[in-house]
Amino acid sequence: MASSRKKTPPGKNDPSAPFRIEVTRHAAAGTTAELVVQLPDGTQRRTELDPGQARRASTRVEWTPDSKIKPGTYPVKAVLNSQGNSCEAQASVVLADVRVPESLEVGVIQSYDQTLPDALKAAVDFSLLNEADLLRGDFTRFDAILVDIRGYLERKDLVAANPRLLDYVRQGGRLVVFYHKSFDWNDADPPFAPYPLKLAGSRVTREDAPVTALNPMHPLLRYPNVIEKQDWANWVQERGLYFPDTYDSHYQEIVSMSDPGSEPLKGAILYATYGKGEYIYTSLALYRQLRACVPGGFRLFANLISPKDLVP
Template identity: 50%
Template sequence: MSRCRDSPTSATCAEPPTGFPKREPALVANNGRLLDYGRNGGLVVVQYQQYPFVDGGFAPYPLTIARPHDRVTDENAPVTELDPAHPVFHYPNAIGVGDWRGWIQERGLYFAHTWDTTYVPVLETHDPPPPSPPAELKGGLLIAPLGRGTYVYTGLSFFRQLPAGVPGAYRLFMNLLGLKRRNVP
């Protein structure tokens, strides 16, 4: 279930990967409350979701996931900060090249393929080229203002990196949790 509370002191709500709608029917039933939480100043972080999430319109603004889904299977794939000045790369941790080392199995999956212009894509990554040039994938970490709060959709594989103790993943996830509406450009 959702990792947030109905409390004026709680500022963050993190949703589990693939939580909508099959694994967590309560998320479907309470999606409006979750988005209201963000609109009222909270931070909503949604980890990768599958097709029912986008088909059901659970995000606050339109986004799509390609079929088959965009993913980066090489855990050492290059990562480019699209906006190096964005607060997600600076607070509370300065994110650098070293934070992308040591990831396991993959960079991410179920990246957004298209999205509303309200979302800001903040990084690009792709598998190394086979015989053809790689597709640039910019939908792995999207950040959007939501009322007085912030909404994040990420396809990055935090569900693998955090249990494995990957330091850079921890540092970036802490930065996601540190976002506030005033920090989003």
């Protein structure tokens, strides 16, 4: 396979974030109502809803945060006024400084989980790869290809196509493999990874466990987001699971972490060059952080999917 790579400067996510508010009618058919959305900057959006005979009506609200608003979590309140009555609901909006290369294009080998597509759709062009794509498609249009959590268990077409994926890496691509369990992985013949890598049952259960950067200047911790101490704050449930216990010296260890009283685990992110490309295995519970909109989880995720040769 020939590899075609695009060099672009880091870009910011489009700060304009549309979201949809759905209203369920419990009054008589045809009842009209006014929906007032109170946004974090103090502005309001007013919409007249006419559900007609439908039980539900929805409206699309788009808000572009002012550049003066700092990253953080902000409330969004929706108030529905109808026939002299009102009710309200509240949700939160998370504003995070997450950078991705503007022309980044990613292929996703999805398993049973919806987290990766949901995380990518805000700012990254991506394609979900089906069986035909895996077995016969052209991978060279992708800057990175992602193997979803436990994808090798869920997708037999992925197992069959794995030699093609390793060839994609060899010719210059980046393959990022998210966590698997040991019995999904260890008995594969031929092995899934380009160099020996065995998983164990070890995990870091404390979501606030200290993290040490073993190679602070590595591109995975520098581009397009500089990963710092605060990026490991406010994680949920756990740091990672099914860490590798033995792996080839081709893999570079990026971070170290452990529960109190336990030996440090250094296989949370393993990085290797293979031919002209890059192979990354991570046992971090990033899917939990993406679901919970943890800013540091998104920033690290953006780094994993952004190849270093996109750096100008």
